[in-house]
Amino acid sequence: MALRVEVPLSAINTEVELPITIGLGGEIITAGTLYLDVRNGQVEDFRKPYADALREIADAMEQSTGTDDGEVPDAAARG
Structure with a gap:
């Protein structure tokens, strides 16, 4: 016997945790x-x-090497 349950998308509210x-x-x-x-x-x-x-x-990573060469040219602006 199979059971099928349909849930509307509006009922799906959660948080997904993904490792980087x-x-x-x-x-x-x-x-x-x-x-x-x-x-x-x-x-x-x-x-x-x-x-x-x-x-x-x-x-x-920059801080762990002990050297800071400054910003990367053409990098995206922060904020």
């Missing part, structure tokens, strides 16, 4: 987590939180 992984050479590290909000069955715009997470990772 970076591969360097043969190693893969989990550098952070991106949380995606799902409202009314649609993933809300995640570009800004994703860009913020990548900037934070880049800043941490």
Whole structure:
């Protein structure tokens, strides 16, 4: 016996947690987590939180090397 349940998209409201992984050479590290909000069955715009997470990772990598060569030419503006 099969059971089928239909749920309207408006009932799907949740948060999805995705790891941000970076591969360097043969190693893969989990550098952070991106949380995606799902409202009314649609993933809300995640570009800004994703860009913020990548900037934070880049800043941490820059600080860990002890050298700061300044900003990258033609990089996207912050904010």
